[in-house]
Amino acid sequence: MSVHEATSVTTSRGQRFLDKIERAGNMLPHPFWLFWILAGVLAVVSFALHVAGVTVTKPDGDTVPIQNLLSPEGFRYAITESIDNFMSFPPLGTALVALMGLALADRAGLLTTAVRGALTRVSPKMVTPVLAFTASVAHVAGDAGYIILIPLGGIIFRAVGRSPIVGTVVALVALSGGSAASPIMIPNDVILSGITTKAAHIVDPGYTMTPVGNIYFTIVSSLVLTAVITLVVDKWLSKRIERIEDIHELTDEERASMTLSPIEHRGLRNAGITALVYLLLLGASMAWPTSPMRGEHGGFVDSTLISGIAVFLALFFVATGTAYGVTVNKITNSASIPDLIADGLKDITPILVLFFAVSQFLGYFSWTNIGVLIATNGAENLRDLNAPTVVIFGGILIVISAMNLVITSGSAQWSLVGPIFVPMLMLLHVDPVTTTALYRIADSCTNVLTPVSPYFAMSVAIIARYRKSAGIGTLFSMTLPLAVAMFIAWVALFALWYLLGLPLGPGAPIR
Numbered sequence: 333m334s335v336h337e338a339t340s341v342t343t344s345r346g347q348r349f350l351d352k353i354e355r356a357g358n359m360l361p362h363p364f365w366l367f368w369i370l371a372g373v374l375a376v377v378s379f380a381l382h383v384a385g386v387t388v389t390k391p392d393g394d395t396v397p398i399q400n401l402l403s404p405e406g407f408r409y410a411i412t413e414s415i416d417n418f419m420s421f422p423p424l425g426t427a428l429v430a431l432m433g434l435a436l437a438d439r440a441g442l443l444t445t446a447v448r449g450a451l452t453r454v455s456p457k458m459v460t461p462v463l464a465f466t467a468s469v470a471h472v473a474g475d476a477g478y479i480i481l482i483p484l485g486g487i488i489f490r491a492v493g494r495s496p497i498v499g500t501v502v503a504l505v506a507l508s509g510g511s512a513a514s515p516i517m518i519p520n521d522v523i524l525s526g527i528t529t530k531a532a533h534i535v536d537p538g539y540t541m542t543p544v545g546n547i548y549f550t551i552v553s554s555l556v557l558t559a560v561i562t563l564v565v566d567k568w569l570s571k572r573i574e575r576i577e578d579i580h581e582l583t584d585e586e587r588a589s590m591t592l593s594p595i596e597h598r599g600l601r602n603a604g605i606t607a608l609v610y611l612l613l614l615g616a617s618m619a620w621p622t623s624p625m626r627g628e629h630g631g632f633v634d635s636t637l638i639s640g641i642a643v644f645l646a647l648f649f650v651a652t653g654t655a656y657g658v659t660v661n662k663i664t665n666s667a668s669i670p671d672l673i674a675d676g677l678k679d680i681t682p683i684l685v686l687f688f689a690v691s692q693f694l695g696y697f698s699w700t701n702i703g704v705l706i707a708t709n710g711a712e713n714l715r716d717l718n719a720p721t722v723v724i725f726g727g728i729l730i731v732i733s734a735m736n737l738v739i740t741s742g743s744a745q746w747s748l749v750g751p752i753f754v755p756m757l758m759l760l761h762v763d764p765v766t767t768t769a770l771y772r773i774a775d776s777c778t779n780v781l782t783p784v785s786p787y788f789a790m791s792v793a794i795i796a797r798y799r800k801s802a803g804i805g806t807l808f809s810m811t812l813p814l815a816v817a818m819f820i821a822w823v824a825l826f827a828l829w830y831l832l833g834l835p836l837g838p839g840a841p842i843r
Contacts, residue, residue, distance in 0.1 A: 366744070367689040371696055375401040378700040388705040399700045409699055410692075417695035418688050423526030423743070426543065426642040427683070430522050433646030433653070434472070435676020436669060440657030442603055443473045445596050447480050452592065456492040460502055460570075463488060464561040467506030468554040471514045475679070478507050478787045483794055497795045498570045501807070504791045505814045506561055508779040512772035513553035513822075517543060521550070522642050523743050524768055530694055531754035532764045534703040543641050545765040545837040546772065549829060553772075553822060560821045564814050573810070599659040606655040610648055638838055683743070690747040697751055707755035714760060721762065722827070725770055728753055729823065732774035737782045746771055765836050773826060777819040780811040 361369065382400035389395045400406055418424065437443055450466045451459075463485055470477035482503045489499025512520060521543040532539040592600070617625045618637060627635040637644060650669075657663030663672070697703045714724060735745060750771070754764045779785055788807065796802045829836070 364686055364689045367686075367693040367747070370748070371693045374693070374696055374700065374702065375406070378402070378406070378696075378702060381702070381705075386705070388701055388708060390704055390708075396701050396704075398702060398705065401696055401700055406699075410696065413695060413699075414692060418691045421526070421687055421691035421694070422529045423523045424684075424687055424691070426522045426526055427519060428680075430519050430642040430645050431680050432673050432677065433649030434474070434519065435679070436673050437649040437653030437656070438473065438476055439672040439676045440653040440662045441596075441660060442599070442653050442656040443470075443476060444480055445592065445600060445656070446603075447473070447477070448484065449592055449596075449600055451484065451488050454488065454492065456494055459488060459492050459494065459499070460565050461558055461562040463499065463502050464506040464510075464558045465515075465554070467503055468510055468514050468558065469516060470507065471511060471518045471520065472516060474519055478790070481507060482787065482791055486794060486798070495570060495573050496798050497573055497802070497810075498565060500791055500794050501569070501810045501814070502561060502565055504787060504807075505780050505811055505818070506557070508785065508787055509777050509811070509815055509818050510554065510557045510561075511779060512776045513550050513557055515551045515554045517547060517641065517645055520743075521546070522645075524746055524771070527690075527743065527746050527750050528754055528764045528768045531750040532758060534698060534707055534751060534755040535758045539764065541764055541768065542638050542837070544638060546769050547837045548834070549769050549826075549836045550772070553825060556821055556825050557818055560817050561814060564817050569810060569813070595660050599656040602659045603652040603656040607648070607652050610651050614644065686744060690744070694747065694751060703751050703755060706752055707759055710752070710756040711759035714756070721760070722830070724757075724760070725826075725830075728767075728770055729774045732771060733778045733819075736775055736778045745775060766830075769826060769836050773819070773822045777815045777822065780815050781808060 378398055378401040381398040382403070386398045387395050388398065401410065434443075447466060447470055450469075451463060454462045463481075467477070467481055470481050473480070482500060485499040485501075485503030486496035487499070489502075490496040512524075514521075525541045525543045525545055528541045528545075529539065532541065614637070617623055618635070625636045627638075653672075654663060654669065657668070657672070663669060732745070732749060735749070750767075753771075754767050757767050758764060780788065782788060788804075792802065792804055792807050795807060799806070
């Protein structure tokens, strides 16, 4: 068989595999309906277990029956507690507060300009690590980061004489494959920690994971993933991709997208000064032990700063977004600020709709006591296996990575598996922050392998501009080695972290 024929066979097999993933993903209902379907299944299971007289012993020693969601009591709970389930859903309030500030910074134009500014005047040798690291910071912009950076990545690479296809791949992989790793706190941290907290309440009603529970790990992870992407791309991938037909002169529109105007420069400068002043004031407020910003007895872990981190994050974006908006005349009066926030919050309405369905499902899961049943039985089965903790971790990584190929919403997937894995591992003395860190790894790397992801499809369309024959298989063949390398490096980092017993965040032990 010739090399060309072997390549064709491999591509054909890869394409069939991708087609199966795409069909499986398309068969799944929208996450909103998925959770209502699961709620229906839960109701039927609760009925069967209740009729069978199944009981469960809680971690505090109390023995309780499985409650029937299809009973009159279950009906009353579902109706009367629906609002409380939604309003008490931990990610709801914190995410809304953080996203209000982010909405202002986005609509004022700060986020877009900051990303463009970070990538201007980059040398050809440094363009890969700078783009990859910028993507890890751009996670703070949510979906806007993908829309801005993926097409801009190709333009930036073209501008320095490198393949725009490689630039597009770097942006996609750093954004999507490293979606849970950032050197700064991002909205995803708020959402994941809230879901973890809710799941942990199945075992310990007093447990709380703060949004910075994994921050030490995510900071180092962003640096490690940047290094891995740079190594694979510059030492192998960029040499594999033909560059002759990929590089063309930039259009006037593309040049304009890379160039900051004088007023944008002033806006970034003023936003930077504001950010520095804000951080200095925040640091000064924590300087003395009796500060109200400190916790009890002057503690840091239980401080106002940590417990209210979502508020301080929102204020940071409000301050810097306002400074930028005023400079570029996007904010002209006091009414502009609430108007921009309201306009920006339109983008998160799908999240609120999903949160309502998720909060009801988790409420039913807790009320029926099925969550405790699964956690206790699962923990007992794992103990009986006598499997080392690292083997259990490996199984969780594989299961979630496989699920991630067809369920691309990180919050939806964690809402689905978190209530199972978090309490189960808590009964095995594994802190929820550790389980959340594992989820970050498994939920991220396979994002770049599934055509179910809208950003994968978007990237296919972009690289097709530079190579007409490019398709799903083309992009998959480029992202696969990067996904594998990132997964191996990230798991190795976690293993080293675990073996050394390092904290994953402030006051968050790994064991």
